[in-house]
Amino acid sequence: MTAVPAVEALLFDVFGTVVDWRGSIARLGAAFAEGRDLPPVDWAAFADAWRARYQPAMAEVREGRRPFVRLDVLHRENLDAILADFGLESLSAAERDELNLFWHRLDPWPDSVAGMTRLKRRLILAAQSNGNIGLIVDMAKYGGLPWDVVLGAEVVGAYKPRPEAYLGACERLGRAPGRCLMVAAHNDDLAAAADCGLRTAFVRRPEEKAPGETYDLVPTGDWDLVVDSLDELADRLGC
Template sequence: MGKIEALFFDVFGTVVDWRSSVARALEAALGPRGVSADWAAMADAWRARYQPAMEEVRAGRRPFVVLDVLHRENLEAVLAEFGVGGLSAAELDALTRAWHRLDPWPDSAGGLAALRRARIVAAMSNGNIALMVNLSRHGGLVWDAILGAELAQAYKPDPLCYLRGVEALGLQPAQCMMVAAHNDDLRAARALGLATAFVRRPTEHGPRQTTDLEPAAAWDVVCDSLTELADRLS
């Protein structure tokens, strides 16, 4: 691991707890309007539209748009699915920005700070730059760079997303490590020559999560937190 100079981090699910945060935001915005719903289920439904929306871009069926646009479109669809109406455009925009205020996992800020003492730490997310800046300020997350989809104009796991990040830092793939709680993210990064670290986040999708509970391959590092990752790489 001595050759690793930069760590690229998946953010949603790996660094921040999107599900609990989005569920709270939905309840705070819609509860006072008299809406009664399973807020976690609504958050799950919103997130379930994430990959299909990005696939429209990956497949070339629509031009690249930033994730805020996709989240806003998906929100409207989810509210219709749950029978919720009557929100103004401004209210829809404000609720979409719930993704800018996701709380980090307890180990995230400290783990990133420890890792940053010796290596470059960069967000490698499908989130757009404005979203990442607000999210980082909200959670006290300090990055050396915000890379990912908007820089590459492509969504992970498109190879461009990883390779443009490597190029932006003036490095080679073998000098970079992808850190994620998702096996498919690591699989795509390894295929391009990046090192890999799997972080277990067994409640990302709630208490009945069935995916990404364990590493699906012999990743370079497997750990339970970013603080453990810092210890392992020190």
């Protein structure tokens, strides 16, 4: 691992790195079911099935088989595709819209807000997410996430890990890639950012994973920093 990098801006992956998407979807699903005549649903399995369609749906856009659409659109299409698997095909359009907004109300990890608040004292904090602007803004309001700016897929019209997603963010911040640090719990995200010249920080988030999953539990690249929390990242960057 190299020395602590001198950077001016932090670009954050959001789903899994800053917020607990799996636990939040399961919690919100259980709350949604209360008072409704629905079949029993394993809401953690529901979250996993919904998320499993995330990368394949974006691949259709990345590889040019469909024009760019916001993640809210892809999430809704993916939701419609899994409802029958859980006995929920009778949900109305309004109820499906309500479920789709679960992604706008994901809980931050316990260290996220405090760690980001410390980092923001000295550094620019940018959401570098595949989530669309409205989704990320709603999530920030819900969870108290102190972004300076929301960047990412909708801003440049390209989903990570396309190079233009990372380079477009750096260009809009007016910073060279080497002055930007990509912060993520996912090795493929960091590898793509590093290929574009960004510095890299791996955050361990083992609780993101379903039982039995082993990917992204450990860093697989020579990242600039490896930490267990955003508080530790703030410590390492002198914030």
